[in-house]
Amino acid sequence: MHQETNILFKKVSSSEMNKVRQKKQLLSLLRTHGSASAPDLSKWLKTSLPTCIVLLNDLINSGYVKNFGIGESSGGRKPNLYGLPEDGFYVISCDLARFSATIVIVDCYHKFVTPVLEIDTHIDDPHLVDKMYEAANQLITGHNIPNEKIFGLGVDMPGLINSKIGINYTIKDKKRQNIGRDLRQRFNKHVYIENDARMHAFGEFYFGSAKGYKDAIIIHWSWGLGLGIFINGQLCSGKNGFAGEFSHIPIVENGELCICGKRGCLETIASSNTIMRRVREGIADKEISSLISQFQDHPDKVTPEDVINSARLGDEFCISILNEVGTAMGKGLSYIIQLMNPEVIVLSGPLSKAKQYILSPIQQSLNRFCLEKISESTQLIISDLGDQSALLGTSEMIFQKVFTEMNLL
Amino acid sequence: MHQETNILFKKVSSSEMNKVRQKKQLLSLLRTHGSASAPDLSKWLKTSLPTCIVLLNDLINSGYVKNFGIGESSGGRKPNLYGLPEDGFYVISCDLARFSATIVIVDCYHKFVTPVLEIDTHIDDPHLVDKMYEAANQLITGHNIPNEKIFGLGVDMPGLINSKIGINYTIKDKKRQNIGRDLRQRFNKHVYIENDARMHAFGEFYFGSAKGYKDAIIIHWSWGLGLGIFINGQLCSGKNGFAGEFSHIPIVENGELCICGKRGCLETIASSNTIMRRVREGIADKEISSLISQFQDHPDKVTPEDVINSARLGDEFCISILNEVGTAMGKGLSYIIQLMNPEVIVLSGPLSKAKQYILSPIQQSLNRFCLEKISESTQLIISDLGDQSALLGTSEMIFQKVFTEMNLL
DNA sequence: GCAAGATAATAAAAATTTTTATAATCTATT
């Protein structure tokens, strides 16, 4: 499987380089298509059928590709199908959220091959790297995954992250900011770290409601407002990987103080924080509401999900809160729509569960703040992917990196 | 020069296709580099030197490439240099502004080979196509340009434009909206139409202050606020080509009525319109100002340029207007910076001439409305390209299209 | 001014890839 030739002293000819490039492309094609016939692959690869078959046989001999048997035909000889072995490639995907992390091992068919393990940590935890390493090892040994078949580790986390150099500038201890380097040293594998909002978006773009689009906006709507932007099918990271700071665009002139230190950020009027503040105000003002009578003795126990549920049951107070928050989000989205003219906007995350209670105020805001010709061509969708969009997105991202950077010599 | 083989009946082999692809790449490389040696070209093309030389000789025999003689060496035999013949390729570039158009013929070295002709027309002129055709012919015949060496026509104009299908939705007469088709019929050449802001941006990105960057924002600042967005080196057009509607993002709650029908758009507080309104108000309020005393008898003669000039001469009233407008623009830019994290923002157009009078209020706004970590990494530059960025950008765009789509069989 | 090292061009040999032809296998139609 793994050739032991010392490539440092081996002169690599340009035709050999080209072969390697083509093989990587084949692996990528097989991963995205699941399985494919040699004639199809040769067309996609823009090479002749015989060379394509030679390349495939090479890959089969290296153990990277498997013959999947005979496929269907629309008239004519049935083709041999080729694909990646399910047990050939794995990556570790880790979603590091505000107060806990989840980690899982994923195969090349986006399948979780272990349970999702929870880790009690956060980005400023001094033992973060050790805890992740321990959890990963627990998964590896507990499920008999051959370590050499794990090709990389991907981690998404909140913060201002430059994924090119693996630094999270939001980590308080400067010595720990280069978390990419630390993880690489500990795991001795390809390591990529990315911003959580972008990885949620990656998941939605490849497996969720934004699948098939080229210009898509994905919002992960929770305590913050995570934004992922896809343009021409490419994730937009910006110069330093700081793109997508949707939470802190200024919306309200001299508005409420935000955790970022500025005033009137979108986050102050369109996030879970806003909902909680309005609930507290409601309790103080003794508003009439089933939610409030239910929680008035322990107001700190209310969650945004409770508000959504009460709205569904017809609670006017909760409906009006969601209405308010949706209106604000709609105004924020109108900026993005006018600047980017996306095909689709996908709302994901806990708050997107409010569905029509949040969709219709958003749409009203769009009607108010966008030029009709632009907004009418943008679809607004609630995600149906579920909570693991970040784990899925992160694993997809590492696979893409691994398949372009792996050593096939 | 032009082979007359009927390609409709000629079976094209895949190796021939590949050769054509490589030849097109060579032409593009030669155009962007001016001239180059065969060894360099072979490296860029990822092919061996002998094949590269064969391809070059083919192109020379077709008349598309010229031997430029012998170049410099850093030790070793001097290389032959190859390049495009200056008189080999031309395009027509037309910049259709609000009340007049300019048109010029450009060679493959971005050189204007004719004077810039002005045409008295606008997008809703029913004789637009005829006037453009006439003007183009005047240039062609007046300067002895062989018509068959003109490979395309590019036109930029204001409006909501889908360049893929060549439609400008802002043209009032629906029958005339498909201006791309109409021009193609009349000129019988490759025709591309694009939005003016994006073509100003294209000029800046390839020849102006945004040259060399990958994530750039270019503002054409005049009566409207034209925005061009480059991400990963690619122009962002959006689903329908409506991306970049910066003028009409909502900034002021219940603000002034905008020409678009909405209230409080950025255009109402940060464009030349704003300056003119403030001048009118100043005249009504009898503000103390050299500009006002100069123009109080014919206030309709004031131009934004006059305001900028007066500011330069120390006129406090004019300085305060520019300050106000700059502050507003800064707020608008803060949205883009936080969403896109660009490397550079280039300000072009008439209002950018106000230089420091507009830069420092913008910077102050950025400091106020952006997260420091994001805004500190964005450069803010005033363009030095001059007025013909759109003609340059448009010609560059057609050349790119022509060189990828031309028939080299 | 000459030798040593460097770069470029070219020719011939070697390797690789594409074509073409043929065989194998299948669907659909009669």
Added chain:
DNA sequence: AATAGATTATAAAAATTTTTATTATCTTGC
């Protein structure tokens, strides 16, 4: 069921490309 048409696989021939070797030409340093 037989046949025609279609698709895939493979083998051999033809074409193309890359390598390698050689020659030409130039810069630099002594």
